[in-house]
Amino acid sequence: MFKELQSKVNAILSNADSSIENRLQAVCELLKTTVPHYDWVGFYFKNGDKEELKLGPYAGKPTDHTIIPFGKGICGQVAISNQNFVVPDVSAQDNYIACSITVKSEIVVPLFLNGQNVGQIDIDSNTPDPFTGQDERFLEFVNQNVAKIIQGYLE
Known part of the structure; x- marks a missing residue:
């Protein structure tokens, strides 16, 4: 897939x-409608010079x-760590910002x-523990290609 x-x-x-x-929106829509365990797909970007x-x-x-401050929630932690963060069970995370009870x-x-x-792709799933290394590699691919077009978008 x-x-x-x-x-x-x-x-x-x-x-x-x-x-x-519009291109980023289309990517979000494509992923949400095509990957069964992608229930919410979005991009967050660093907000200018702010730590958010x-x-x-x-x-x-x-x-x-x-708006998510650096360090808060999964997204805020990734803004500091620069590492992929896979959360198999959000209820087991202390520093989690719930977007939806589902x-x-x-x-x-x-x-x-x-x-x-400069940002991140964030995927929420209503399925417990669905993400694999294939999801990670694919989302890294998406971000590498998004990076090629967003230079002017962030300025």
Whole structure:
């Protein structure tokens, strides 16, 4: 499944006739509708010079968490650690920000631009412990390709 998705993601991201925001939104929608255990898919980006993340394009239920301070929740921890964070059971995490009572697990993969952590892709799942190394590799692939187009988007 992920091999097929890679070419679809590249096709979306390489469509220069579409705005960066629209391309990122299309990637979120594609992942949410195609991967059965991806119930919420979104991008968070560093909010200027502030030590916080700001919600970008996403697909899924609206969230109140449009700003996340560094260190808070899974996303905020990834902003500091620069490491993938896979949470098989969100109820077992002390530093977790609940977006919905239906969420059972989460994966967050940092997005690097010129060696700097500038954001991340965040996936919530209503399925307990669904994420594998294949999810991680695929989301790293997505972020590497998003990084190629977002230089101007973040400025």
